[in-house]
Amino acid sequence: xxxxxxxxxxxxxxxxxxxxxxxxxxxxxxxxxxxxxxxxxxxxxxxxxxxxxxxxxxxxxxxxxxxxxxxxxxxxxxxxxxxxxxxxxxxxxxxxxxxxxxxxxxxxxxxxxxxxxxxxxxxxxxxxxxxxxxxxxxxxxxxxxxxxxxxxxxxxxxxxxxxxxxxxxxxxxxxxxxxxxxxxxxxxxxxxxxxxxxxxxxxxxxxxxxxxxxxxxxxxxxxxxxxxxxxxxxxxxxxxxxxxxxxxxxxxxxxxxxxxxxxxxxxxxxxxxxxxxxxxxxxxxxxxxxxxxxxxxxxxxxxxx
Numbered sequence: 001x002x003x004x005x006x007x008x009x010x011x012x013x014x015x016x017x018x019x020x021x022x023x024x025x026x027x028x029x030x031x032x033x034x035x036x037x038x039x040x041x042x043x044x045x046x047x048x049x050x051x052x053x054x055x056x057x058x059x060x061x062x063x064x065x066x067x068x069x070x071x072x073x074x075x076x077x078x079x080x081x082x083x084x085x086x087x088x089x090x091x092x093x094x095x096x097x098x099x100x101x102x103x104x105x106x107x108x109x110x111x112x113x114x115x116x117x118x119x120x121x122x123x124x125x126x127x128x129x130x131x132x133x134x135x136x137x138x139x140x141x142x143x144x145x146x147x148x149x150x151x152x153x154x155x156x157x158x159x160x161x162x163x164x165x166x167x168x169x170x171x172x173x174x175x176x177x178x179x180x181x182x183x184x185x186x187x188x189x190x191x192x193x194x195x196x197x198x199x200x201x202x203x204x205x206x207x208x209x210x211x212x213x214x215x216x217x218x219x220x221x222x223x224x225x226x227x228x229x230x231x232x233x234x235x236x237x238x239x240x241x242x243x244x245x246x247x248x249x250x251x252x253x254x255x256x257x258x259x260x261x262x263x264x265x266x267x268x269x270x271x272x273x274x275x276x277x278x279x280x281x282x283x284x285x286x287x288x289x290x291x292x293x294x295x296x297x298x299x300x301x302x303x304x305x
Contacts, residue, residue, distance in 0.1 A: 004274030007036045007047050007172045010287035011061050013218045013266030013280045014166045021060070022300050025286040028059030030298050033290040036170060040292060044172035044180035044214075045083050045106070051170040052079075052102040052182045063168045064099045066142040067186020069149040070193065075140040077186055078199040081105035082115075084179030084208035091117035091200035096137040098127040102184045105200070117200060145186075152190055167199050169206070169216035171270045179214040179270065181206040181230070188221065197221025203231035212238045213272050215246075219265025219282055223254050233269050243269040243277035251281045 009032045011025045036051030056064025063077070070076055079101035082089040090108030095101040104126045108116040118126060127134045167185035183206050185199040198205040198221040205221075207230040208214035215233040217224045224230075229250050236246035247267045254263030266280035268287060278287040280301060288298030 003173060003175065003177045003272070004291065005040055005173055005175045006270055006274050006276055006289055006291045007033060007040055007051060007170060008268045008270055008276050008278065008287070008289040009033050009036065009051050009170045010216070010218055010266060010268045010278065010285060011055065011059070011168055012166050013264070013282035013285040015283040022286070024060050026298060026300055028055055028061055029286050029288045031058065032170070033288055033296065033298065036172065037290050037292065040172060040174055044174040044178045047172040047174070048170040048180045048182035049081070049102060049106055052168060052184050053100050055168040056100050056102060056184050060144060061168050062166055062186045063184040064101070065140050066145050067140065068189040069141065069145055070187070070191045070195075072193065073146070073149050075137055075186060076191075077101045077140070077184070078197065079105040079184040080182065080200045080202065080206040081109045082181045082202060082206050082208040082214075083109060084181075084210040084214055087209055088112075089115040089202040089206070091202060092123050092126065093196050093200045094120035095123050096140070097124050097134045098132060099135060099140055100132075102182050103132060104130065105182070115202075117202070119196070148189070167205070167218040169218060169268060171208070171214040171216055171268055173214070173270045173272070173274055177210060177272065179208045179210050179272070181208040181214040181216050183216050198224035198229070201225055203228045205230060207231040207234050209234055210272065213243065213270050215267060215269040217265055217267055218285070219254075219280075220263055223263030224265055227253055227263075229254060229265065229267065233267060237269070237271050243271050243275050244279065247277040247279035251279060255281050
C-alpha cells in the first residue's frame with residue numbers, strides 16, 4: 001500500500017490586526033502550498049524548501065524580508081530544516097544579510113553526520129560561503145514592519161512581549177515515504193538583542209523522522225523550546241496517537257496551568273501514512289494542506305482565549 005503524499009503549511013500563530021491581514025496571510029498560505037506542491041514529486045525536502053522560501057520572499061508573514069523587528073528596530077532571522085530519512089538537521093540564528101535563511105539551514109543540514117547549527121557572527125558568513133546572494137540588512141526591512149515597530153514602541157511594550165503571527169513552517173510526506181520539516185522566522189516582535197526562540201532548535205521548532213512523521217511549531221518560543229514540542233508530537237505518534245491527538249496533547253503541555261496562555265502556540269504535523277493535523281492554542285493561526293491531484297484545505301482559525 002502506497003503512502004498519500006501531502007504538504008502542510010502554516011503562516012504563524014498569534015494575533016493579527018485586521019481582516020485585510022488575515023486575507024493576505026491566507027493568500028500567502030495558498031501560494032506557498034502551490035509552490036511546494038509543484039516540486040513535491042522531487043521530494044519532501046524540495047517541497048518544504050519551496051513553500052518556506054515563498055513565505056520568506058513574497059508575503060507579509062514574519063519571515064525573511066518584512067519580518068518582525070527587534071527592540072532596536074533591526075531584522076534578525078532564524079530558520080531550521082530537517083530531513084526525515086537521515087534525521088540530519090540545520091539551524092541558523094541571527095541572520096542579517098540574506099532573505100532566505102531556510103536555504104542556509106538546508107545547507108547546514110547536509111553537513112556532517114548530524115547536521116549543524118550556526119549563530120552570529122558565523123551565521124552572516126554562510127550565504128557568501130555557500131555562494132548565495134547577500135543583501136544589506138536595511139533591504140530586509142519593509143515599511144509595514146517599520147510602521148508596526150513604531151506603533152508598538154510608542155505603546156511602551158516591554159521587550160519580548162509584543163507579538164503578531166510568529167514563524168512560518170512546512171512539513172511534507174512524499175510518494176517514497178520521506179518526510180521533511182522547515183521553519184523560518186523574524187522572531188518575537190520587539191525581542192531583546194540576542195534572543196533565540198524555538199525556530200532554529202531541532203526538536204523544539206522542527207522534527208522529521210521517516211519512521212513516524214514530521215512536525216513544526218509556532219508561537220511562544222521560550223515555552224516551545226522548554227517542552228521540545230515538535231519532537232514531542234512525533235514521539236506521541238510513535239506510541240500510537242493520531243496527529244490530531246498528538247497536537248492536542250503537546251499544546252496542552254505548553255499551557256498546563258488553568259487560564260495560563262503564556263505558552264500559546266500552533267503545530268502542524270504529518271504522519272508516515274499521510275494523516276495531517278493543524279492545531280493551535282493561540283488566538284489565531286493561518287494554515288492549510290494540499291495533495292497532488294487537487295485535494296486541499298486552507299483556513300484561518302480562531303480560538304477563544
